[in-house]
Amino acid sequence: MFKTCFGRDLIHDLKSELGGKFEDVILALMMKPDEFDAYELKRAMKGLGTDEDAMIEILCTRSNKEIQAIVSAYKTLYKSALEKDIQGDTSGHFKRLMISMSAGGRQEGQAVDMNKAQQDAQRLHQAGEKRWGTDESAFNMIMASQSYEQLKAVFEAYQRLSGKDIEKSIKSEMSGNLELGMLAIVKCVKNRSGYFAEKLYKSMKGAGTDDRGLIRVVVTRCEVDMVQIKQQFQAMYGQSLESFIKGDTSGDYKKVLLALVSQGGY
Structure with a gap:
């Protein structure tokens, strides 16, 4: 126009x-x-x-x-x-x-199958802690194909089976970018808003700001789930997201970020 x-x-x-x-x-x-x-x-x-x-x-x-x-x-x-x-x-x-x-082929909209969750938890346990070395392909298959609701049931079954949180197992069995990718999936399954709150915090914490990361999260979430992200940020870090942005940015850049954060989402 x-x-x-x-x-x-x-x-x-x-x-x-x-x-x-x-x-x-x-x-x-x-x-x-x-x-x-x-x-x-x-x-x-x-x-x-x-x-x-x-x-x-x-x-x-x-x-x-x-x-x-x-x-x-x-x-x-x-x-x-x-x-x-x-x-x-x-x-x-x-x-x-x-x-x-x-590939965008994750299962979506299906009822949670508790028997399958138990089987997949066992498979993850066998692929990780129960063997010498890690069968990364087994983790990839389950984490990439199951719905978030199904994965939540898998992680709960894994906790009961191994007595260990899936995040701790991934950290002990994997490293580098594969570990970070697997952990991102786990965190989104457990608490998507918490995952993005953590991303925002890390983009602004310490010396220097990861402005690309900050912009990406604010722009992509401002009309989706920013209300929940702000609530999680406050709960996790004891400070509002707005105050964190004010302390870490300046000028018109700060103004537009604050305007976007105030939108909240649908």
């Missing part, structure tokens, strides 16, 4: 008028959710080095429908298949997990 009315490209005008982190967050808001996720995935794999944290956050937390939209947007924007780029930029069991996540 902007182009229709004024014969000018809005994105081009914004880039010429803005700068820095304020420009980054405004341009992020100009994209549809699937386009922004695709953009962040491309950025994560572009050039030297890979931003595995961004890949994990996006691919391990989105629904099947969202993943499928991201895959389509990625193809449209970059004339390349997301899976192909993941294959070329990652390796080992982490690559397998990311490809599994990008």
